[in-house]
Amino acid sequence: MSKKFISIILLIGAILMFLPYWFMLIVSFETIEEASSVPPRLFPLNPITNNYKEIFIKLDFARYFLNSLFVTLTLVFSQIFLCSLAGYAFARLYFPYKNAIFLIFLSVIMLPGIVLLIPRYIILKNLGLINTLTGVILLEIFSEFGIFLYRQHFLSLPIEMEEAAIVDGASIWKILWHIVMPLSKPITLSFGLLVFIYAWNLFLWPLIVITSPEKRTLPIAIALLQGQYFSNWGVIMAGGIIASLPPIILFLFTQKSFIEGIAFSGLK
Template sequence: MTDTVNPHRTTVTPRRSRRWTPRTTALFVLGIVLALLTIFPLVWMVTGSFKPADEVNGSAILPAEPTLDNFRYVLTQVPFLRYMFNSFLVSALVTVLALWFHSMAAYALARLRFPGRETIFLLIFSTMLVSLPVILIPTFVVVRTLGLVDSYAGLIIPAIFNAFGIFLLRQFYLSLPGELEEAALVDGASYWRIYRSIILPLSRPILSALTVFFFLTNWNSFVWPLTITSDPDLRVVQLGIATFQQQYASDWNYVLAAATIAALPTLLIFFFFQKQIVESIKSAGFK
């Protein structure tokens, strides 16, 4: 008697079970602790923004129902929407202008050959070693001399230059194959046409990552707006929250509501552009 073999029978390979060694267990516990420490302030801020003042301050006997009165007060009694508009305007303009000028500078430093190219790049790269407090006073003197104090131009123009963006874009352009430019030059294309029609479309992953970086950096900017502006109509959202906290030091429910509103754009950017950020990191070669 012969055994019949079922042709449709598939062999199932057993899954290897994860071995919980002391090292992996310690890393897992450490990851959970770090995640909780990271999430807890955000959860406390959001939940506290929906609570009345007596419950936030700890004077309530019983927990009260969540309320939207804190948000209504912040949006109606305080010019918080003006602060958010200023931050959005400054962040958006700085991001667009920085990406435009940085991409052109990085392309010239990476693909064009001219005397002093490496020296210029080293000078730009060396500025990454200088922190903001060191150049704060010289920058303020230059801006005051140009008459840009208490103006949108004073908030935007000094924030455009960022050596990190030029460095990252230059490294990305160096990794592109030179055959693309050679073929375009043979067809009679100029360097401007190559940059606009070939380089920029290939730069979308790295540009998307820098877009998020520049926007969030300027949205959370505090020191430079505090230095350059004194007009309440030019306050950005972080400076507005600091002023708001001084005025309502005992009303933490209002402060938490304002902080929640200010954090909302950054959270939306993360949730909606999370995939683009990860893909840009993988394709652009962050190291």
């Protein structure tokens, strides 16, 4: 198969993946009538910016943005910390039933997330954490995928440096934070970016847990602009464009490290 043919296929795929975002961008600059037209236009007839002004009028945008930022950053740092610890334990330490416990962790990945919603809600209710951002965060701070990713990466690292550090009297903590983690920066950046995108777009779980308007995250606040009988799609799409900027900007600045981490881990 020639490189030109592969390039054409990749280009077509890239265009198809970009089209929804392009239509969202176009609708955000259209009037109510134009946004409701069928079929949708590839370019706005009379571009307007009122939708971007109105999104800040209809929503307490700064509050919802900060709520999402707080949840996202907390999940990024907590998942990196906890998953690296667990991944190192499964890769290097020896304890009873290690492989069996790891298989149990992996089996959770196969469960649809929606199956766990009711049990998780009951746990939060018993803890008194319903309608709190802490409740949203608490049951999301652990990632089975993150444990698997770190474990596989740590297994691929040469063990000689760790053994030399043990001979010199270094503790497990010093080995992990001063030797292993510095060697794992590409993986950490890649995983951190994936967690950021996941947490920033988190919708169903916060929608169930949060009931107070002032504690809503940005995706929920934007989604609730849609009415039963009427929706101003221009305003909703403007909110969606603004909400999508943080992960896009973050990816643009970290894409080189992200690709290196994916290639280094052998992740497909």
